Amino acid sequence: MEYCNPGLWRSIVPFFTVLFSSACVCGGIQVRLDPGPNYGNVEMYHNGTWQRACLESFNYFGRNVSHVLCKQLGFNTTRNVAMPQTGKHHGLFWHTGSNCSRGERHLSQCHVGIITNRTSCYGYNIPRIACLSDNETRVDIANHNITVADGLRFSTSCYVYTPHTGFSYHWNHNWKNVSYPRRHFHGKANRTEAGNLTCSVSLNGKTLGSDSTVINVIYPPSIQCEEIVRVANGQSRTVQCKVDSYPRHHMMTWTLATTAGTRTQSSHRDTYHIVNASAGDEGNYTCRATNNLTYPDGQVETGTGTCVIKVKVTSPSGGRSAAESAAKGAPDQETTTSSAVWGGLALVAIVVIGLLVAVIVLVIRHPYTKEVPNGDKPIEMTTVNRAGVAAISGPLYENAQDHRLK
The missing domain is CATH 3.10.250.10 (SRCR-like domain)
Structure with a gap:
């Protein structure tokens, strides 16, 4: 209109x-x-x-x-x-x-x-x-869109156009009170604290007016990703790079480095989809994000961040990777035979040790009797009667045969 x-x-x-x-x-x-x-x-x-x-x-x-x-x-x-x-x-x-x-x-x-x-x-x-008008009040912040690099300091001012006097200033950052009762505000940019900054002016507890500015903290991409990702041979898997940046990254490049060479794919997506994985899909996947950092003086720089994901393609049973199997081939017969021989020897050793232990236990529980050099000599036992006179009892023999006195 x-x-x-x-x-x-x-x-x-x-x-x-x-x-x-x-x-x-x-x-x-x-x-x-x-x-x-x-x-x-x-x-x-x-x-x-x-x-x-x-x-x-x-x-x-x-x-x-x-x-x-x-x-x-x-x-x-x-x-x-x-x-x-x-x-x-x-x-x-x-x-x-x-x-x-x-x-x-x-x-x-x-x-x-x-x-x-x-x-x-x-x-x-x-x-x-x-x-x-004569009684109207206007509060205005000097810059309604502040752009600053992460970690650098910034400042802005709050101007009041009013016929009143004796007013006071109040600042709020992301709607939280900031103890800063002055016209000029100074702060340090932090990517986690970007957002809204508001100046309010009051008189005798009554708000006369307020104005806000947006703080944009620019920083290059920082990326988080998994270090190792495993995918079964013939299966599909999506790998992802989580990007944190401001402004948002405008380009994502995926580079795969394998033993056969390197290939690169440009994309705007933060994910890469591996379809029907095979030995050729195994290697190091590097995701690289870029964004443009435009500073208040008009200078433009390119921010970059990278992260590397190691992808291993395994057999469906979870054994050796497809690349290792292709490089080494099937296990040779000599290795299989050697394993069987060593397994048999170990079993024999276990059996022998078990027999020795059993013999030792029997010997301890039933010790053998030593032979008398002079033949079956009887062992005499002496008993004492009630009268206190020693008497010779009948002979006892070491063996079980019936021996008679000559």
Whole structure:
């Protein structure tokens, strides 16, 4: 929707003001605000397209330009402010020079140069304005999209445009309170802490306004994978590399190194599917992920991460791998015979040892009787009667035969 007096439209439909951007076609240069309706980045319409404006010397003439633009958009406000931005921004911009004296009612009445197309613009040349009423408060963070490399420090600022005084600042990171009660915020980028950073301004316990920025922490791919993967010969198996990176990796390359050579396959997938595995599929699979790291100054680097998976193709019974079987062939007859011989000898040794143990046990339990050198000499036993006189009892013999006294 394009209209010449958004101030009137805003007063008629206040509920939908956050859904529309202001635009004006009355002057020679059409402008609008994003997100609008009375604040945001200035966009210009040129050659049939809307693009963000990049105004040379806006950091010097921003206050005058903001008054002219608010008038052109139909806001009869006196508290018209230029909200500064930081860093270098990338994208499509309509670039021109501008020098307003504050008395103009349209941007085309200022000293405007030739409009050209650009793909980047520094924050201090990007017009971001707010057309405020007398009692209105606007909180604005200097950069609404912070990009920083992992481990590096970053900073941003919270600006407050309000007629009130004595307010205080509060910062929240990913909706958790951060003890940092100042306008300027300094932090260290961490890939696990990327997300939302919000600045809130309050007065006497009442929130006057807030604004947020997104922190993008860029880092090259880091990959996790299994060290060894086994797959049965003739079966299928999927191997996977889990990639963590920002921005997301745009290319994945799989390289298989075998005894027969190396082959490479480019893919956007984090998985590699092995179909009907054979000896030729055994080897080291290297997955390599890459992404583009674009830094705030416009410098672009390529981030890379790798991981190696060792794939072994085994027989269906889980024995020797297919590659080992192909290289060594079937086991020879000599090896089989030698194993059988040694097994038989071991069995004989066990039997002999068992017999020896049995003999020793029998001997201990039943010791043998030594022979008397002089033949079957009787052994006499002496007994004592009740009278105390010793008497000779009948003879006892060592053998079981019947012996008589001569």
